[in-house]
Every structure is written in C-alpha cells, then in structure tokens.
Amino acid sequence: MKLRTVAHARAGDKGNLVNISVFAYRDEDYAMLVERVTEERVNELFRELITGPVTRYCVPNLCGLNFVLQRRSTDSVTRSLRLDAHGKSLSSLMLSLEI
Amino acid sequence: MKKIRIGAGAGFSGDRIEPAVELAEKGHLDFLVFECLAERTIALSQLRKREDPDAGFDPLLSERMHAVLPACRHNEVRVVSNMGAANPRAAARVTAEIARSLGLHGLRVGCIEGDDVLHLKDAFRPFDDEPLPDHTKIISANAYLGADALAEVLDRGADVVLTGRVADPSLFLGVLIHAFGWQKEWWDLMSQGTAVGHLLECAGQLTGGYFADPGYKDVPDLDRLGFPLAEVSEDGSALLTKVEDSGGLITMQTCREQILYEVLNPSSYITPDVIADFTEIRFEQQTPGAMRVSGAKGRPRPRDYKVSIGMDDGLIAEGQISYAGPGTLARAELARQILEKRLAQIGAEDLRIDLIGLSSMHGMPADWPAPYEVRLRAAARFMHEMDAKRLTHEVESLYLNGPAAGAGVTFAVRENIAIVPALIARELVTPRISIEVA
Numbered sequence: 001m002k003l004r005t006v007a008h009a010r011a012g013d014k015g016n017l018v019n020i021s022v023f024a025y026r027d028e029d030y031a032m033l034v035e036r037v038t039e040e041r042v043n044e045l046f047r048e049l050i051t052g053p054v055t056r057y058c059v060p061n062l063c064g065l066n067f068v069l070q071r072r073s074t075d076s077v078t079r080s081l082r083l084d085a086h087g088k089s090l091s092s093l094m095l096s097l098e099i
Numbered sequence: 100m101k102k103i104r105i106g107a108g109a110g111f112s113g114d115r116i117e118p119a120v121e122l123a124e125k126g127h128l129d130f131l132v133f134e135c136l137a138e139r140t141i142a143l144s145q146l147r148k149r150e151d152p153d154a155g156f157d158p159l160l161s162e163r164m165h166a167v168l169p170a171c172r173h174n175e176v177r178v179v180s181n182m183g184a185a186n187p188r189a190a191a192r193v194t195a196e197i198a199r200s201l202g203l204h205g206l207r208v209g210c211i212e213g214d215d216v217l218h219l220k221d222a223f224r225p226f227d228d229e230p231l232p233d234h235t236k237i238i239s240a241n242a243y244l245g246a247d248a249l250a251e252v253l254d255r256g257a258d259v260v261l262t263g264r265v266a267d268p269s270l271f272l273g274v275l276i277h278a279f280g281w282q283k284e285w286w287d288l289m290s291q292g293t294a295v296g297h298l299l300e301c302a303g304q305l306t307g308g309y310f311a312d313p314g315y316k317d318v319p320d321l322d323r324l325g326f327p328l329a330e331v332s333e334d335g336s337a338l339l340t341k342v343e344d345s346g347g348l349i350t351m352q353t354c355r356e357q358i359l360y361e362v363l364n365p366s367s368y369i370t371p372d373v374i375a376d377f378t379e380i381r382f383e384q385q386t387p388g389a390m391r392v393s394g395a396k397g398r399p400r401p402r403d404y405k406v407s408i409g410m411d412d413g414l415i416a417e418g419q420i421s422y423a424g425p426g427t428l429a430r431a432e433l434a435r436q437i438l439e440k441r442l443a444q445i446g447a448e449d450l451r452i453d454l455i456g457l458s459s460m461h462g463m464p465a466d467w468p469a470p471y472e473v474r475l476r477a478a479a480r481f482m483h484e485m486d487a488k489r490l491t492h493e494v495e496s497l498y499l500n501g502p503a504a505g506a507g508v509t510f511a512v513r514e515n516i517a518i519v520p521a522l523i524a525r526e527l528v529t530p531r532i533s534i535e536v537a
Contacts, residue, residue, distance in 0.1 A: 008316060008352055010309065012361035015229075015520060021359035023352065048462045059365050061379055061394075062355045068363050073229075074449060078139050078518040079412060081451045081478040082459075088309075089460045 004095035007033060011091040016076040018087040020094050023064040030063040036099040042067055045097055049090070067094070103278045105271060105295075106328040108167065108180075109133040110302030112140055112157055116166050118303070118326040118345070123170035125342045126328050130274045131171060133163065133180035134267050134300045138518040141264055142409025144185035145215075145239035146516075155186035156193070156261070164197045168259075172203045179249065179270055183261035185239070187212050190261040191535050198259075198537035206537040209257030211248045213530040214241045214264040216406060222527055223406060226520035232410040238516060239409035242523055245371030245400070246292075247283060248530035249273025257534050264407065266370045271296030271329075279333045283400075289373035290397025291335030294380060297368070298339060298357050298392065302326045305339065305357045307347035320346030336393035338385055354382045354390050367398075371405070374398040403522040412517035413480055416487035418494025418510035419455070422502065423472035428457070430502035431473045437501055438477055441493045445486050447479035474507075480515070487512045 003009075006029045009022045022037060024030045043054045052070040059066055069090070077085050084090075106128045108119030112135040123131055135157050148155025157163075160182045171178055183190040191210035198206040216222075217240045225231055241264035250273045252260050262270070272292040275281060281288045298305055305327040307318035325345020331337040339349055358377055362368050368375040376396040383391045422430045435452050442450055453459035455474035457467070477494055481487040491510035498505055 004315065008312070008356065010356040010360055012359075014361055014363060015518075017363060019359065019361065019363055021356060021362075023355045025352075057365050059359070059378060061381065062358065062377075064355055064359065066359050066362065066365055076517070078516065081415065081449055081480065083453060083455065083476060084460050093461045 001099055002095065003037065003097040003099050007095065009091040009094045011088055013077050013086045016071045016073055018069045018071060018090055020067045020069065020091050021064055022067070022094060023062060027063045030060065033065055034058060037065055037097065041097060042094070045093065101279065101333045102330055103129040104328055104330045105130045105132060105274055105299065107132060107134070107299040107302040107326050109135050109163070110300065110304060111135060111137060112159065114302060116163055118324065119163065120166050120170060121342050121345060122326055122328060123167045123174065123176055128174070128176045128328060129278070130177050130179060131167065132270050132274065132299070133178070133182060134270060134302070136181040136184055136264065138407055139409070139516055141184055141241050141407065142239045142516045142518065145409065148185045153189050156184045156190035157182035160190055160193060161197060164194050165201070168198060168201055168203060172206065177253070177257070178259040179274060180260070181262045181265055181270060183210055183263050185215070185263060187261045187263045188533070194259055194261060195535045195537040204537055207256055207258045207534050208537060209252040209255070209260045209532060209534040211244065211252060211260065211262040211265065211530055211532050213528060214244050216240050216242045216523055216528060219523060219527055222523055223408070223521040224523070226405065226522050229520055231521055232408060232519050236411045237408055238411055240406055242404040242406050242528045243371055244404070244528070244530050245269045246273035246276055248532055250276035252532040252534065253277035255532070255534060266372070267300040268293045268296030268370055269372055271299055272372055275331055283372070286373055286397030286399060287395070288335045290375040290395040291393070293368070293370055293373055293375045294358065294377060294392060294395040295329050295331055295337045298354065299327055299329055301357065301360065303347065304360065305353055306341050306349055307353060310353055310356065316352065318348055322346065336391060338389050338391055340389040349388055349390050351382055351384060351390065354392065369401055371400060373400050402525060404525055404528055406521040406523050408519045408521055410517045410519050412515040413482045414484060414487040414512055415478060415480055415515045416490040416512045417476065417478040418491045418508065419474050419476045420494055420497050420505045421472060421474045421507045422505060424504070427471065427473055428469050430504070431475050433502045434475050434497055434505065437497065438493055442477070442479070442490060445489050447481065447486070447490060450477070450479040452477045484512065
C-alpha cells in the first residue's frame with residue numbers, strides 16, 4: 001500500500017531546507033504512520049535529492065509528522081538550477097512511499 | 100467578547116485580485132491584509148529603486164488599490180500590506196494619489212520604513228551555519244520587522260498601511276495587537292495571533308489551493324477559489340472561514356497542511372514577535388466550512404532580527420528542446436551526451452541536464468513506462484554573459500546538428516539574486532512610521 005492511500009502531505013521551503021508534513025486522513029491511522037514512516041524510510045526514499053540526515057517531528061495534536069530535509073547549499077530556492085527550485089513537488093514523492 | 104474579522108487578500112505578489120474584492124465587498128471585514136513580498140522580490144525591488152527613487156514597490160500596487168479601495172472605504176475595511184517592498188514611502192504616496200483620484204478624500208495612508216539595513220553590513224552575524232556573503236556581492240539587506248510598528252501606526256488611525264519587509268504573520272498579529280490592546284509579553288496570545296497570521300498569509304492555500312488531488316482530495320470550484328478570513332476573538336481563538344458560495348473549501352485537512360507549511364520544528368516557529376509552539380494547537384469544525392483554531396503557546400521573542408541579504412549570484416542560463424514518438428528516450432539521451440561534451444569546454448558551474456516528463460523532479464523513477472514525449476532541459480550558472488549565451492546557443496544548435504526531430508527550443512539567460520539569511524541585534528534597527536492624508 002502506498003502512503004497516499006492513508007495520508008496527505010504538503011511541502012514547504014526555508015532556504016535549502018524543505019519541510020514535508022504528512023497527515024493521516026483518519027486519526028486512528030496516526031499510530032501506523034509513526035511506526036512506518038520513519039526517518040530511515042524517508043531518508044532512503046529521498047537519498048538522491050538530499051544531503052545529511054532527515055529529521056522527523058511527531059505532531060500528535062494534528063495526527064501528523066513533519067519531516068525536515070536538507071538540500072545542498074546551492075539547492076536553496078533562490079540558487080537552485082532545478083526546475084522545482086522550491087521542492088514543492090516533493091510531497092508527491094513522499095506519498096509514493098510503500099508502507 | 101470583542102471580535103474582529105481579518106481577510107487575506109493575497110498570498111504572493113502576482114496573486115489573483117478578484118478574491119480580495121469579493122472579501123472587501125462581502126466578507127463583513129474589519130481588516131484586509133495583502134502578503135505580497137517573497138524573499139527575492141525585495142532584492143529585485145531595491146535594484147529598481149536604485150534606478151528610480153520613486154519606484155521599488157509592488158508592480159500590482161496600483162491595480163490592487165484601484166480594485167479594493169472603494170469597497171474598503173464603503174465598508175470601513177482597513178488595509179495592511181507589505182506591497183511597499185523596497186519603497187514603502189513611495190507606495191504610500193501613490194496610494195494616497197489613487198485614493199484622491201477615486202474621490203476617497205481624507206483616507207489616511209500610513210507607512211513603515213526602517214527595515215532596510217544595508218548600511219549596517221558590518222553588524223551582520225551568521226544565521227545558523229550560513230557563511231555571510233562577501234560585502235562586494237551584497238545588493239540589498241532587509242530586516243524582518245515585527246508586529247509592533249504596525250500596531251502603532253494603526254493606533255494612530257491609519258486606514259491603509261504599507262510596509263517593506265515585515266515577517267508575514269506579523270502583518271496579521273499587528274492588527275490583533277492594535278484591535279485588542281494585547282501586551283507584547285503576552286506570549287501565548289502573540290503565538291495564537293501568529294498562528295492565525297500563518298494560516299492566512301498564503302491566502303488560497305488555506306481554502307483549497309495547493310491541495311487538490313482528484314479522487315483523494317477534491318476541491319469544488321477551484322477556478323473561483325475564495326480567499327480565507329478569520330473572525331478572531333479577544334482570547335486569541337479564531338474562526339476560519341471564507342465568503343459564502345465562493346469556490347474552494349476549509350476543512351481539517353487544509354488547516355493541518357497550512358499550519359505546518361514552511362515550518363521546521365513545530366514547537367519553535369520563530370518570528371520577530373514570539374517563538375510560537377504549535378504542538379498543542381487544536382482545530383475543530385464549527386460548522387461545515389468553518390474551522391475553529393486555538394491553543395497555540397508562546398515563548399519570549401528572539402533578541403535578534405533576521406535579515407534577508409540579496410546577493411549577486413551571477414547568471415543562470417537555460418535551454419529546452421523536445422523529442423516525441425518512437426525512440427524518444429534514445430534521442431533525448433543522445434542530445435544529452437552531445438550537450439555534455441560541448442559544454443564541458445566552457446566550464447559551466449553546476450550544469451544540470453534533466454528530462455522533463457521523466458526525471459526532472461525526483462530523479463529517475465524505477466519501473467516507470469517510457470513517456471511518449473520528453474523535454475530536455477539544460478541549466479547552468481555562469482559569471483559572464485558570453486559564456487551563458489554559449490549554453491543557449493548549444494541547445495538551439497541541436498535543431499540542425501543534433502538528433503532527429505528535435506522540436507520547440509526555448510531559452511533564457513537571467514541575472515540571479517540569491518538570498519542569504521543573517522542576524523542583526525534588535526536595538527540597531529529602528530522602524531519609522533508616518534501617515535499621509537489623501
């Protein structure tokens with residue numbers, strides 16, 4: 001099952017950091033997200049796009065997880081040569097995670 | 100309990116104007132706030148001001164003011180915006196002229212200056228581990244001011260306020276401080292007001308924009324998306340809604356996505372006014388289409404202001420060409436090899452070649468069927484225009500000298516301004532306010 005089946009997500013940027021928040025559609029699925037959408041799994045999924053470790057913040061009041069990913073210093077919004085300089089499309093990659 | 104209604108009229112400089120008019124006419128608002136100033140926008144505005152001392156504010160200022168001021172005056176809605184960009188004083192002057200031309204005499208147009216800290220370069224300190232840029236490359240430097248100066252100019256009776264760099268949520272918090280007389284040390288209220296501002300600052304992103312995913316997250320009438328408004332109570336809690344019958348939706352899902360948008364640590368969202376903690380925030384559905392938000396907690400504001408430095412970052416050149424039909428990928432790959440060999444000779448820094456339609460967003464996907472068409476995109480950074488143009492010439496040359504049936508070349512060279520963050524001691528920065536009467 002893909003994460004997309006049970007969760008929705010949004011990506012935002014701060015310099016060369018990108019945050020991707022992930023929320024359970026049903027509150028009762030939050031515990032499963034905590035268990036299965038780990039820093040390790042996300043790190044593996046994004047490994048070619050990031051430098052450095054992924055940080056996960058658990059936000060139970062929102063039934064959500066907030067991931068912070070670090071990109072190269074030349075991959076900040078205002079410097080990146082990428083078509084998606086912001087990293088706005090990265091929430092879609094997150095939702096492709098097999099859980 | 101006292102309540103006020105604040106609408107979000109824009110979430111970026113180029114945002115749609117008619118949702119703001121809809122809010123001004125039908126939102127029963129007290130305030131309408133336009134957030135229009137991205138990080139790089141202010142650096143570009145500084146360059147325009149350098150060439151023309153009367154320029155450097157938001158290019159859509161005049162169009163927006165013409166569109167909303169009549170309804171705002173009629174319905175007693177006060178307007179706040181960072182459309183002043185690099186030149187709030189000129190923006191206020193132009194707005195007062197527009198008000199006069201519309202017959203809105205007596206309108207009080209305030210402005211806040213003092214965010215420009217370019218002359219204080221020597222006092223900048225690094226933000227996190229970011230090295231400070233070489234002084235000779237610095238184009239602009241603006242401190243993110245907080246809510247206090249905005250509250251003060253509203254206290255003095257401004258009907259419209261134009262600012263330069265003010266932290267986005269502070270544009271909303273300043274309104275609340277003014278309306279309710281909150282003290283700046285009431286950290287939980289500062290945080291709750293910041294949460295409301297953060298939810299509203301991207302306008303349509305709270306009401307179903309940047310959200311729809313057909314079959315999973317459906318949004319009605321995105322073509323006439325309504326922008327959000329908050330009915331905020333004196334205790335800081337707020338009802339989030341939009342004009343009845345406008346497009347879009349406000350749900351638990353849109354609220355959750357937006358409260359964490361561009362947030363790193365949810366327990367420490369740092370603004371000039373407060374360190375906000377969103378880990379106890381609560382959303383409840385009040386009625387269909389109206390969500391209540393409460394429960395943000397706050398800690399004392401940081402000692403420093405964050406500064407956004409605009410830095411000359413050379414040139415970025417980009418060129419694209421498409422391939423389609425049988426053998427698409429093989430021909431695009433051949434074009435990539437040709438370009439890599441040709442461009443190796445000009446020493447392009449950080450050359451990227453992507454295949455749009457396959458691997459330009461997330462790298463090469465595993466087990467994905469070959470697309471019918473792809474668009475090759477080459478981009479690189481250069482110091483000199485002559486070198487930058489060689490990249491665009493090389494892509495264009497693929498028409499005659501590259502693989503079969505290459506089509507639709509486009510290219511561009513642009514000067515790039517990069518934004519680097521820094522810190523500056525709060526006491527070195529003095530916001531200045533003034534009011535002009537139309």
